[in-house]
Amino acid sequence: MDAAADGPPPSPRPSRYNGRVYDAWTGRGGDTIADYKAQWTRHHIIDFGF
Numbered sequence: 001m002d003a004a005a006d007g008p009p010p011s012p013r014p015s016r017y018n019g020r021v022y023d024a025w026t027g028r029g030g031d032t033i034a035d036y037k038a039q040w041t042r043h044h045i046i047d048f049g050f
Contacts, residue, residue: 021050 015022020030033050037043 017030019033021033021036022030026036031039037046037048040046
């Protein structure tokens with residue numbers, strides 16, 4: 001399996017790759033940064049690092 005083609009493996013800490021966010025809960029396709037941040041009630045005060 002080519003990690004570059006499929007994105008990074010899931011981890012408990014979110015990582016950014018090609019404008020998408022991957023963590024243990026986003027699934028194989030990840031989420032867009034906007035969709036990922038929208039899941040949090042206080043996304044405007046959380047420093048996601050991206």
